[in-house]
Amino acid sequence: MEVDKGKGEAEETRKVAEADRDTVTLKSSDGKLFEVSKEAAARLSTVLAGMIAGGSIDDNGTDLKQIGSEALENVVDYCNKHANSIPSAALISSSISFNTAPFKEPEEWERKFVDRLSHDALFDLVEAANFLGMERLLDVTCHKISEMMKGKSPDQIREVFNIKNDYTKEELEEIRQELAWAFYDD
Amino acid sequence: MRKPARRRSSLIKGSRGGDVSKASRLVFGHGGGVDAFDRLPDDLVLAVLAGVAAHAASPADLAAAAMTCRRFRELAAHPVVLSRASAAAVAVRAARWSEAAHRFLRRCADAGNLHACYFLGMVSFYCLGGSSNRATGTARLARAASGGHAAALYALAVMRFNGSGGAGKADRDPRGGVALCARAAWLGHVPALRELGHCIQDGYGARRDVAAGRRLLLHAAAHELSVAEDDDEDAASRFMVEWWALRGTIEKSSVAAAGGEGGDDAEKRRLCSQARCGRRETRRHEFRRCSVCGTASYCSRACQAMDWKRAHRGQCGPAAARWLAAGNAF
Numbered sequence A: 001m002e003v004d005k006g007k008g009e010a011e012e013t014r015k016v017a018e019a020d021r022d023t024v025t026l027k028s029s030d031g032k033l034f035e036v037s038k039e040a041a042a043r044l045s046t047v048l049a050g051m052i053a054g055g056s057i058d059d060n061g062t063d064l065k066q067i068g069s070e071a072l073e074n075v076v077d078y079c080n081k082h083a084n085s086i087p088s089a090a091l092i093s094s095s096i097s098f099n100t101a102p103f104k105e106p107e108e109w110e111r112k113f114v115d116r117l118s119h120d121a122l123f124d125l126v127e128a129a130n131f132l133g134m135e136r137l138l139d140v141t142c143h144k145i146s147e148m149m150k151g152k153s154p155d156q157i158r159e160v161f162n163i164k165n166d167y168t169k170e171e172l173e174e175i176r177q178e179l180a181w182a183f184y185d186d
Numbered sequence B: 001m002r003k004p005a006r007r008r009s010s011l012i013k014g015s016r017g018g019d020v021s022k023a024s025r026l027v028f029g030h031g032g033g034v035d036a037f038d039r040l041p042d043d044l045v046l047a048v049l050a051g052v053a054a055h056a057a058s059p060a061d062l063a064a065a066a067m068t069c070r071r072f073r074e075l076a077a078h079p080v081v082l083s084r085a086s087a088a089a090v091a092v093r094a095a096r097w098s099e100a101a102h103r104f105l106r107r108c109a110d111a112g113n114l115h116a117c118y119f120l121g122m123v124s125f126y127c128l129g130g131s132s133n134r135a136t137g138t139a140r141l142a143r144a145a146s147g148g149h150a151a152a153l154y155a156l157a158v159m160r161f162n163g164s165g166g167a168g169k170a171d172r173d174p175r176g177g178v179a180l181c182a183r184a185a186w187l188g189h190v191p192a193l194r195e196l197g198h199c200i201q202d203g204y205g206a207r208r209d210v211a212a213g214r215r216l217l218l219h220a221a222a223h224e225l226s227v228a229e230d231d232d233e234d235a236a237s238r239f240m241v242e243w244w245a246l247r248g249t250i251e252k253s254s255v256a257a258a259g260g261e262g263g264d265d266a267e268k269r270r271l272c273s274q275a276r277c278g279r280r281e282t283r284r285h286e287f288r289r290c291s292v293c294g295t296a297s298y299c300s301r302a303c304q305a306m307d308w309k310r311a312h313r314g315q316c317g318p319a320a321a322r323w324l325a326a327g328n329a330f
Helices: A004-018 A036-046 A046-054 A068-083 A110-114 A121-133 A135-149 A154-161 A169-178 B005-017 B020-029 B042-054 B059-068 B072-074 B097-108 B116-130 B131-144 B150-162 B174-186 B190-202 B212-226 B235-258 B261-266 B301-314 B318-327
Strands: A023-027 A034-036
Touching: A004 B059, A004 B131, A023 A036, A023 B190, A034 A036, A034 A068, A034 B174, A036 A046, A036 A068, A046 A121, A068 A110, A068 A121, A068 A135, A110 A135, A110 B235, A121 A135, A135 B059, A154 B059, A169 B059, B042 B059, B059 B072, B059 B235, B072 B174, B097 B116, B116 B131, B116 B150, B131 B150, B150 B174, B174 B190
Parallel strands: none
Antiparallel strands: A023 A034
């Protein structure tokens, strides 16, 4: 009777300790482990928040089979940096924009964070952020890609992103005429 | 509203090939020579294109993206992208006006883009002319104004003050103009603030309060000083100025040739003398004249004051200048 009670208590405390841990361990597709603050993970990723709330977080590393170690490292890096950064004035009071977009410009550290990524790593990160339901990280990474497209000619965009020109000659000519109004040099 | 539901993305991923290829494709990225966007579902490409539209420095940025491949062209026409286009992205130039440009602006405006609503509203009302274009122009401006577009509010105010599009002086609505001006000024629109100051100072469409009006005018003058010269460049005004400059040469020759289809009326309608405004009378004697020389005409007191500072002071004649400087030292 007493033994049982003691065992029960021990289990209880272990459970409490588990729930109290302030990090979660994530496992990439190639088996590498990463620790990330539970608070940040739950705040930044809807998918991880769901897993934490639903108790499907594995102490020995929650398997994320779709995400490679490089991308996961970036995700974890982003979460930790985000946990440490204080939202700047720019993030709180962005300029008056009356379109539907609630998008806020990337902060300085977020800019630096995506700027140092290689092409592949950037697209990997977009996919990882999409998979994990990380709204803000998706915004920041997509913003970076759109910045890379800005101010370039169609040929330059194709070259940068390896996009195949799937237009026929006639189609291309038609589109060029259709969009002629958009190209104007002072 | 901004982006379609992201759920779709997993469906799209799942539908491409079996599990093995999916895993390797997702995990190890793409090798050289593979389209980087092939891996992204449509909703993410939409988010990227919306970013291009939102930060575009000219219409060419979005057009270039649309020209790269079929998929981009299709997605670039999506309302999610068009609704986010920046003011610069919808700033069509008068020399490039075409049915295709008109269509693009209509699509943007219909997608709820307030910059496009304002731009197209101004172009329809003042440049395209005719009662049906004026009506749709006013509706577009009203759409932009109700979304909180300050320049559109001010544009509607100018129309109310002048009774633009109406038959005569009886269509002027100073009270309506003041109400719209107040809303635009509240949103930081400086010409509206100046106009409002004059109205309150003179008791035009509002209760007269000389001190309060004067205070607003001083505020407006202070704002104007802090804003760099080119910052106040309005794409719609630039379009209208260029439009009339182009038409000026064309119309004269065509009116002469065609025997003037409505031409004699059009000839006598004046442009606002403030060189960067671009508004044109919708009927004869709609605009106010410079009370000294009587040759310059203005759509609004805001334009008159600005032109006085920039140019008219030197053109109006030295005696007149002395007189005005003494009486109107704002």
